[in-house]
Amino acid sequence: MVFGVIGREGVSSQIYTATLAGLRVLENGGNAFDAAIAVSSVLSIVLPYTGGIGGDGFLLAKTGNNEIIAYNGSGRSSSIFPIDKFILEKPERGPLTITVPGLVDLWDWVWENYGSKDPVEILKYAISLAENGFYVSEQLDKAIRSSYNYLQQYNTWKSTYGAYSLGDIVRLPRYARVLKIISRRGFREFYEGKLAEEIIEKLRNQGVPITYEDFSTHRGEPVNPLKTNYKDYTLFELPPNTQGITTLELLKLIEYLGINTKPYDNIERIMEFFKLAIIAYDDRDKYVADPSHYVFNPYKLLSRDYLVNRIKEFTSGRNNKLTSMDTTFFVTSDRYGNIVGFIQSIFYPFGSGIVVENIPFQNRAIGFTPEKNHPNGPAPRKRPKHTLSILLAENDKETYIIGCAGGDLRPQIHSIVFTNIVDYNMSLAKAIHAPRYIVTKYHGRRIQRAIIEKSLGISPVNENIEIIDALSSSVGNVQAIKAYKEGYYNLAADLRGGGVALAHN
Template identity: 90%
Template sequence: MVFGVIGREGVSSQIYTASLAGLRVLENGGNAFDAAIAVSSVLSIMLPYTGGIGGDGFLLAKTGNGEIIAYNGSGRSSRIFPVDKFILGRPERGPLTITVPGLVDLWDWVWENYGSKDPLEIFKYAISLAENGFYVSEQLNNAIHSSYSSLQQYSMWKSTFGAYRTGDIARLPRYARVLKIISRRGFREFYEGKLAEEIIEKLRNQGVPITYEDFSTHKGEPVNPLKTNYKGYKLFELPPNTQGITTLELLKLIEYSGINTKPYDSIERIIEFFNLAIAAYDDRDKYVADPSYYRFDPYKILSRKYLVDRIKEFASNRNNELTSMDTTFFITSDRYGNIVGFIQSIFYPFGSGIVVEDIPFQNRAIGFTPEKNHPNSPAPRKRPKHTLSILLAENDEETYIIGCAGGDLRPQIHSIVFTNIVDYNMSLAEAIHAPRYIVTKYHGRQILRAAIERSLGISLNNENIKIIDALSRSVGNVQAIKAHKKGYYNLAADLRGGGIALAHN
């Protein structure tokens, strides 16, 4: 039996220290938005391989007055982005993979519109950890060890992170300095001040084709979330350039196909789920791109006619491998009725491998489809297709926010957790910890690789579908909240990633 926590305000994140920092902000009179910035900054220091100010972030939240708000904090490629060189080389790491980081801009927007505490007070936990040191966790140790062979060529990464092992005390003094500067001079200093000039010069010295104008003109934007419904719930997800639409399409395919009426441990249901997921990913890879460069009507592929036809007939020659990359997602909630879902990432563990001022910079440019004349083709000043997304669902009695670390797998994970709640009557914690089943490689409709957690109790003779250990980190790391109409919250954190949910009255 697994349980979440209950309270009038709370935090759920991947590590205890970050959850505690957010809870302390709440205890000291801050709101859920203040707490979100505090949690985000602590995660940036203690889990630098997952996200930070060298990367992007997105927010999906519901305010105490019932407003659903969303923000796209993803960055664009440089105005001098070498498209032909990128397509020819298809790099996964290194200077050509860096896009302008959007997380600090997201902090700025959150604080300007909803913050109530001084930034220096919000950042004090992260600054103290970076300056005075923190113990290297097993998660950080594993990320360093698994990334070492591909990142040791980057001298700043190697000197900053490469020698740390579990139990060592890590210090990131230059990161602390950056946080102090932006908390005193303003968040925009990261993009258009002396600090920005320093960072850009050091990026360029490591071969990154980027300009001061790329940073100074960067702005994220509030966006209208995509909407649909499922069994009396209104569903919301982030729009393109994110894959949020893929979650909504998969849930509607589940609903219209009727597989959610079959037993939970039915292998037939799971195989059908894999096929529906493949159809949704096929649409994602056709249509999801920067809407400034390519527009399509997302509600066309969420229409009943389109989806019913998709279930009946789906053919594709696409060969795809889905990966679970490092990301961190968390939730904050307060006694004023605000609930915030917040996700941040630098994509691969430690992103591009380029480190400036102790800050790893993301490799989000590899989200582009490396070919010309595709909606998601690389181009200067363009956002790549983004794997980050967040699911919000509500009816008259309750609101859920569900998010995870999971990369390409995120639409499957969101759909599984939500249908566990709605179709299989699980509690929030049970829905998160229930056995998962994930397709990770396919060609057309043929499943080339999939995984089912052992605790589901299924045995099968199929070399393409592996039975894996229960609570495996390979199938995502979820944080979720259920907000009750009565004014209290249930929060739960996934044991697969060592998550911690904290709440109080």
């Protein structure tokens, strides 16, 4: 049996140290937004391969005043981004893959608009861990070992993280120094001023084509979340440049076709789910891009006529491999009625491989489609298509926020967990831990690889379906919250990623 936790405020994150930090902020009078910054900063230290201040972040939340708020904290490519070189080389790591990191800007916006505690107090847990040391967890040990062959060529990564293994004590004094500076001088110090100059110089010394102005002019932005319905729930997701539209499209396809009227372990239902996911991903790869460079109406993809025709007439020559990259998502809640979904990432484990001041920098530029005339093609000062997204769903009785580590797989994971709740009457914890089924590779309509957790109890119908171990980390790592109208919360953490949920009254 699996259970969530219930209380009037709480936190669910991927590791206990981050959950504890957020809970302490709440216990000391902070709100869910203060706790979110604390959790985010601790995750940046103890799980540096998943996210951090060298990467991006997004927020989707509901305030105690019943306001849905969203923020796009993703960075842009440099003003001197070498387009031709990038298209020619198609790098997956290294200096050409770095975009301006947006996470600290997100902290700044959250604190300026909703924070109640001093940043020195909020960041003290992360600073202490970075300065005094923390033990290498199983998650971090696995990430170092699996990444070593790819990243040992980057001396700054190798000297910072490459020699550590399970149980070793890691100290990151340069990271601690950066956090101290921004806690005292303000979050914008990361983008403007002497600290920013130091970071940019060290990035440029490692071949990163970036300028001070790229940092100093960076701002994320509040955005209007996309909105649709599923049964009696109103759904919200992050708009482009994220793939949030893909989750909503997949859920509408499921609803229109009615596949979730079949039993949960019905193989025909699961095969139909794979085919609908392929349609949604095909549209994602055609249309999702930085809206300041390419304008389209995402609600087109949610209209009944469009989706019915897509089901009937779907054709594509696209060959696509979907991957689950390292990210971390968490939720916080407080006694004031605020619930916060927060996701951060440096994309691949340890991102680009470039490390400055103990900070791994993201390789998010590989989110660009390496074609000049594509909506998502690379360009200076442009945001790439982003895999990060968050699902919020509510009706008259309850509100859910669901998020995960999952890379390209995220729309499928969000859809599965949500329909587990709504269509199969599972509790929050059961919905998270129920067996998953994910398509990971396809060509046109043809499924080339899909994976199903063996706990579902079904046999593969062809050689392209692989049965994998139950609770496998390869099918994502979910954190979620259910908020009741009566003012208390149910939080749950996925055993697939070692997550911990805690709550109190």
